[in-house]
Structure formats: C-alpha cells, structure tokens
Amino acid sequence: MNTDSLNTTETETNEENQSTTSQETNSTDTNGTDNVNAEKENDTSADDLAARLELAERERESLREAAAKWKEYEDSQKTESQRTEEKLKEMDALRQENQALKLVAQYGIKAEDIELLGGGSLEEMEARAKRVATLYGGSPTPPPNKRPYENYSSGEGAQRTPADDTYPEDWIPAGLKTK
Numbered sequence: 001m002n003t004d005s006l007n008t009t010e011t012e013t014n015e016e017n018q019s020t021t022s023q024e025t026n027s028t029d030t031n032g033t034d035n036v037n038a039e040k041e042n043d044t045s046a047d048d049l050a051a052r053l054e055l056a057e058r059e060r061e062s063l064r065e066a067a068a069k070w071k072e073y074e075d076s077q078k079t080e081s082q083r084t085e086e087k088l089k090e091m092d093a094l095r096q097e098n099q100a101l102k103l104v105a106q107y108g109i110k111a112e113d114i115e116l117l118g119g120g121s122l123e124e125m126e127a128r129a130k131r132v133a134t135l136y137g138g139s140p141t142p143p144p145n146k147r148p149y150e151n152y153s154s155g156e157g158a159q160r161t162p163a164d165d166t167y168p169e170d171w172i173p174a175g176l177k178t179k
Helices: 002-077 080-107 111-117 122-136
Strands: none
Touching: 080 111, 080 122, 111 122
C-alpha cells in the first residue's frame, strides 16, 4: 500500500506539474501566437499596402489614358475659331513673358522679382519695372577698369593719390612770392 500511495502521490504531483507547465505553455503560446499574429498582420499589411499601391498605379495610368482620350475628343469637337482662340491666348501669354524678360534685362531687375511686373500692357509693365528699379537704389556698381593705375600696389583696394609736396599759397613769405 505504501508503494501504491507513493505512486499515486507522484502521479498526482506529475499531473499537477504538467497542468501548470501546460498552462504556462498555453500562456506562452498565446503570447507567442500574439507575437506571430502581430508579425503576420504587419507582413499582411505590407503586402496589402503593396497590392493597394500597385492597384492605385494601374488606376492612375488608366485615368491618364482616359483623360488623354477625353482631351482628344474635346479637341475634335471644337471649331476652328475655338482652336485659333486658344492658340492666340497661348501666344499672348508667351508675348507677355517675353516682354517681362526684356524689361528685367533693361532695368536690371532680379529674377525673383519678375512677378512684380505683373501683366497688362507694355507701358504698364514698364512703369512697374521703373518703380522696382528705383527700389533697388542707384545705378549698379560699374565693372572694374582693366587699365592699370600709376603708383598702384596690388592689394591696396583704392587708388592712391600722389602726395602734394608743395606749400599752400599763404605759407610762402611775401618776399618770395612771384607775381
């Protein structure tokens, strides 16, 4: 009996240990499964995102093609006068841009200030160009002179004037003055 009771106690203890181990394993499996599920969700979401991106790119291409076909259809439905009118608008925009660039070059306006000239007639744009040029200040610095200066040393920066070694007129004694 003693042996049977020991075996029974050992069996019960083993069963308890196994159930505890099983519960721990289940919680680990659950956590591990959660981690695996989270990784799968991330992988799946990355796969889903890639699929969505590919779908969006295909849709964008089809929309571009449809827009091009629609533009062709609209152009075919336009009358000759409408086409001419559109070309004239394009040419007018190019003409104004050309005038603005000429004024920028003429008045020395910086490229970032072209928009200050606005639109309108040539006279209006020129008036605005003059106002912008006056805001810049006086005339721009003249280009450097390539002609060498007399008595000029390299690196001095400014031209030296020769020293005047004559006495002022009022310093000369009256007897020595020549008339």
